[in-house]
Amino acid sequence: MVLPDSVDVYTSSSLQAAKARFNLHYRQTIRVTGTLHSASSCDFLPFEHKGETYWIPEPLVLQMSEAPSSGIDLPIGLENVAKGHPVSPDYRPSDLVPIPPQYCLNDLPHKLRREAMEACIQMLQNARKAALDIRIVSSYRTFTNQRYLYMKAIEKHGLGQNGVAKPGHSQHQLGTAIDVIGRDLQVLFKEAFGETPEGKWLIKNTANYGFTIPYQKENVNQTGYKYEPWHLRYVGKP
Numbered sequence: 001m002v003l004p005d006s007v008d009v010y011t012s013s014s015l016q017a018a019k020a021r022f023n024l025h026y027r028q029t030i031r032v033t034g035t036l037h038s039a040s041s042c043d044f045l046p047f048e049h050k051g052e053t054y055w056i057p058e059p060l061v062l063q064m065s066e067a068p069s070s071g072i073d074l075p076i077g078l079e080n081v082a083k084g085h086p087v088s089p090d091y092r093p094s095d096l097v098p099i100p101p102q103y104c105l106n107d108l109p110h111k112l113r114r115e116a117m118e119a120c121i122q123m124l125q126n127a128r129k130a131a132l133d134i135r136i137v138s139s140y141r142t143f144t145n146q147r148y149l150y151m152k153a154i155e156k157h158g159l160g161q162n163g164v165a166k167p168g169h170s171q172h173q174l175g176t177a178i179d180v181i182g183r184d185l186q187v188l189f190k191e192a193f194g195e196t197p198e199g200k201w202l203i204k205n206t207a208n209y210g211f212t213i214p215y216q217k218e219n220v221n222q223t224g225y226k227y228e229p230w231h232l233r234y235v236g237k238p
Contacts, residue, residue, distance in 0.1 A: 001062045001089075002028045003147060003167065010055045013037040013044035020054050029064070030056070042159040059159045062086065062168055076115060077235035079174050083224040086168035089143040093175040096140055103136055105181060110139040113175040116210075116234035120178060123209040127201060134198045137188065137230075138179040141172040162226050163189075171214070176234040194229030203229065210237040 002024045009020035024030065030047040036058060037044045043058040065086040073093050081087055097117050099110040103124050112120060120136075127134045141149075146167035153164035164170075171177035181188050182198030193199045206213060212235055215228040 001064055002026060002030070003060050003062055004151060007056065007060050010044070013046070013055045014039050015041050015057070017055070020049075022049070024056065030061070057159055059154065059166075062166055065168060074174065076113065076176060079176075081169060081171055081174060083165070083169055086166070087173060089168055091173060092142070096175050099136060099139060105135040105137045110136055111175065112139050112178065112234070115236070116176045119209045119211070119234055119237070123206070123211065126205075127198070130201060132198050132201055133183050134180050134202070136178050137181050138172065139177070140175040141170060143167045143173060146170045146173060162224060165225070171233050178232050179230050180232065181230065189230060191227055191229065199229050202232065206232055210234050
């Protein structure tokens, strides 16, 4: 499925190649006819149109999922969501509940699945007992929310950006992931957050509440995403 409102199609796997005389549009589906072809700028996918082979940048295409959509909650901690494993665009957990505003940085309505929210509140309360102030800046996101953020990231950083997941591939759509910040707002969404008192406390204590910090310096090549000490995912208590 195509992600942008409109995307150029190329006659070979390069942004410098000649463009086709037609474009693809949001939610238009194509059947890929081969494997990824790497170029200097980004990977490309081949597909056929009226008997001819054309190419489209891989970051602008969403692999369609056969996973269940709305009405079936994925088991917490076992959701297989990564760069190569999307959930359905329509997936929305049925047990989303609001996060109390005193634990959020802004006035936006933040939600998590009930089990994740209860564990999150316990974690943030105990952080406050340690004289730390950790607040949520992002939580559950719909497919549409994630698509907006993803296209903005490409617009700002290019097709090779690795800080925002494709819609359908984000842990935030599971309703079990949060992004957080401490007192120092200057390190919002920056690696330096991991060196703040709040970041260090989370690195040491998240597992006690069923959370992980999935995007580490050591697994960048494995996950495909940069180090994000502010991003936590609830996988359940052992």
